[in-house]
Structure formats: structure tokens, C-alpha cells
Amino acid sequence: KAGVTQTPRYLIKTRGQQVTLSCSPISGHRSVSWYQQTPGQGLQFLFEYFSETQRNKGNFPGRFSGRQFSNSRSEMNVSTLELGDSALYLCASARTGSYEQYFGPGTRLTVT
Amino acid sequence: GENVEQHPSTLSVQEGDSAVIKCTYSDSASNYFPWYKQELGKGPQLIIDIRSNVGEKKDQRIAVTLNKTAKHFSLHITETQPEDSAVYFCAASYKRGSQGNLIFGKGTKLSVKP
Numbered sequence: 001k002a003g004v005t006q007t008p009r010y011l012i013k014t015r016g017q018q019v020t021l022s023c024s025p026i027s028g029h030r031s032v033s034w035y036q037q038t039p040g041q042g043l044q045f046l047f048e049y050f051s052e053t054q055r056n057k058g059n060f061p062g063r064f065s066g067r068q069f070s071n072s073r074s075e076m077n078v079s080t081l082e083l084g085d086s087a088l089y090l091c092a093s094a095r096t097g098s099y100e101q102y103f104g105p106g107t108r109l110t111v112t
Numbered sequence: 113g114e115n116v117e118q119h120p121s122t123l124s125v126q127e128g129d130s131a132v133i134k135c136t137y138s139d140s141a142s143n144y145f146p147w148y149k150q151e152l153g154k155g156p157q158l159i160i161d162i163r164s165n166v167g168e169k170k171d172q173r174i175a176v177t178l179n180k181t182a183k184h185f186s187l188h189i190t191e192t193q194p195e196d197s198a199v200y201f202c203a204a205s206y207k208r209g210s211q212g213n214l215i216f217g218k219g220t221k222l223s224v225k226p
Contacts, residue, residue, distance in 0.1 A: 004155070033214075043156070043201065043216035056213050059113075090155055099144040099163075099205060101214065103155035 001027060004093050004104030012110045018079040021107045025072050025093030031055075032074040033101060034066060037088040046089075049074055050096075078109075086111045114139040114206040118217025126225050131189045133220045135202035138183070144205040145178060145185045146214070151198045159200075160187070192224045 005024045013019050025032050034046040045058040049068035066076040072093075078085055088108050092101040115138040125131050137145075143164040148156035162169045162176045162185065169176050175188040189196055199221050203214040 035214075035216075042218045043203075043214075045213055045215070048213065058213075100146070100158060100161065102158060103148070105153075105155045 004091055004102055006089075006091050006104040006107050008107060009105065010108045010110075012112060013081050015081055015083060015111055017081050018077060019081060019109060020075055020077050021089055021091075021109070023074045023076075023091030023093075023104060025074070025091075026102055028095065029093035029102075030072050030096050031094040031101075032068055032072065033092045033094070034074070034076050035090045035092065035103075036060075037090055037106070038086075043090070046076065081111045083111050085109065114142065114204065114215045116202060116204050116215050116217045118202050118220060120220060121218065122221045122223070124223045124225065125192050127192060127194060129192055131187075131192050131196070131222055131224075133187045133200055133202065133222075134184065135186070135204075135217050136182075136184050137204040137206075137215075139204070139206040140180075140183065142183075142204040142206045145176070146203050146205075147174075147176060147187050148201045148203065149198045150201065150219075156201060189222075192222075194224050194226050197222055197224045 007022045031050045033048040037043045048056040052068045063079045068074045088106040090106045092103045094101045118135045146161035149159045150156045173190045178185045199219045202217040
């Protein structure tokens, strides 16, 4: 069974631009969560989607948004990029009713 | 809000020795405690987890213990091998009925010297 896939793996953007990251969950998993990982703040929860609905949201500004499609694939968008948004963005998926989350390899975003 | 403290931040052991990483959580409503291993350039890999109704769980060389009263949980790795070298994260899930909302510790960099 294929794991969680994320595209692109690496991205370089300029401050003020916007970016869209994509995540394909493990087949059959309907829950997708997004996390930001930085050396200073560690792993922080962004939001969670289930059946195309945002179920939970972390403490991030409104510039961070996401959505989920009917096939459970998810995208997250960051608008008006800031230098501090440079991070590894991780996507995790889970089966319905399970607490176990499986992470993808992440997208390394660099904002210059 | 929920907070997870993890210690130590770095740990160096000789191959064959045991390694112990400890975490504490703040929200007594937390009911799920996973441990992840992250190697360089990869996403976190779930290695073991424990639910709040269980005190201990083992999987070969890895074990996790949970003390709900003290709000402590620990990862024990026995007979360490060089391939155990990685960053380990503990986490707690504090929202009942939610599959997201993992709150992570800051991580422990484990180095196993051959």
C-alpha cells in the first residue's frame, strides 16, 4: 500500500507570494491533518480535514488555509508569504475512527 | 492550552545500551500518546502508541509506559543499534473524538555509537 505522498518536495518562494501544497493520503484514509515543523517551534498542528470539512484548526493566522476534495486529497495554501513561513510542511492521514496518523515526507518551503 | 514537555533534548548511548525518553503532558483529558521517529529528510514515522486505559505496551525492543496520575509517559529502547539514531518525538492527543490535534514534544536527538 502506498504511503502518504506530498508534492512538491521542495519549493522556493519570495516574500509576499502565495503557495499551494498538495497531499494524497493513504488509500482508504479520509482524515488528513497538516503540521508545520520548524527548528524553533517544533511540530505544530495547522488543521484537520475529514470528508471535505475542516474539523479542527490550530493557532495559525488566516493566511494559512486548506481544503479537502471528495477523493480525500488535500491542499493547503499560504498567502502573502513571510520569511517565518519557511518550514517543513507535513501531511498526515488516518483511517476513520483511528487515532494513528501516518505522515508523508513533507514539503520543504523556503521563503526568501 | 495543552503542552507536552520532552526530555532530554539530546541523548547519546553506546550500542547495546538502553535509552529512555520522558514526556509530561498538561491536559488530563489527553487519551492517546504516540511516539514518532524522524530520520533526516523524512517525515515522522509512528513507532509505538498507547491509549490512556493501558499502562504499558511493548513491541520487540521498544516499550512505552504511561502514568496517568503523574501525567508522564516514557519511551524505552533496549539493545540500541546504530540504526536507532534519529530524532524521537512524543505527542499527546487532547481532543476527544478528533483524529488530529496531536501536540508534540520538542524532540530528542538520539545518537547510538557503535
